[in-house]
Amino acid sequence: MERLRVAVLGMGVMGTNHAIVYQGLAETALAAAVETNPERADSVRRQFGVPVYSSVEQLLDETDFDAVSICLPDPAHVEPAVALAQAGKHLLVEKPLATTLEGCDAIIAAAERNSVKLMVGFTLRFDPRYYSVHEAVAGGEVGEPVYMYARRNNLLAGARRLAGRVTLPFFLQVHDIDAMRWMGGSEISRVYACAARKVLNDLGVDDVVVSSLHFRDGSVGCIESNWILPDSLPARFDFRLEVVGTHGRATIDLESQGVAVHDGTRMRELDPMFSPVLYDRQPPILREELRHFAACVLQDRTPTVGGADGKAATAVALAIEESLRLGQPVDVDYG
């Protein structure tokens, strides 16, 4: 296999980014896409020049391919992932792996049974800024982690686009849950979360969730996320991470990345690390993630972030949702 032929399922925001990267990488080719929205399917055909099907069955019947990126809405990952693993296709599943532990188990078991690679799209693992902090923390530079804090706040337009289909713990916090497990090296044992609803009542989702975390090694953490920031803010998001250790501290502050354009009326902060096209090449984060996936398949290596990581993050997100429902602390059930 010279080039990995990849099909992308779900051609919304993330699926489109995956498709651009697969078409641009030397190691991969975009073979096809699956998209149920007919207008979106037409525009994908025009943009990428590949067949676009309305079902996984049709994709399997009509196209030769080796692997898939599953970029469907959070609750829709399991069934296609299991069917595609059974057909021998390698899986890159966008985060969260699934929104239930049973769903995670089904995907992990199908991948193992059929000897296909399974990787979860935890983008922060391929972000050079998070990677640098991970290296510093893993190298002992801050000492033993005592406290970790993460902020992942988005503009209101993002929440309106998603229209209540996903929740804050699964859409945003799951990134930092995984980053904290990776940085601190310890599992989260107990969570206590609170939320507020004043803006997005019509969508039936929380405006903000604040989750406090207890880790098995005695350290603690806090993840704050909202999706109600005013759309007129210059930056599209406000992300932070802080690791306070026994003798040091590491921080990431991404509201401004030092790149801004003012057009005479409004200032806009740019996100050069993630937007997908740069002189027809892709900036680093998603490109490195998908290159890693391709390398794991082509060279028979184990993905750095796999099914067990996906299931652990789902277990914590479920505990956060349970804590929100009960209004009390909840022990994480890893299944």
Ligand SMILES: NC(=O)c1ccc[n+]([C@@H]2O[C@H](COP(=O)([O-])OP(=O)(O)OC[C@H]3O[C@@H](n4cnc5c(N)ncnc54)[C@H](O)[C@@H]3O)[C@@H](O)[C@H]2O)c1
């Ligand atoms: N790693 C990251 O940084 C990151 C960022 C955003 C989203 N995500 C994840 O990516 C996934 C997709 O999110 P998104 O924001 O792109 O969603 P989206 O709503 O923009 O796109 C989903 C697409 O899937 C299509 N679709 C729905 N059901 C389908 C089906 N059964 N078959 C084929 N197509 C179907 C929809 O028409 C839509 O075009 C989610 O799991 C999300 O959590 C990851």
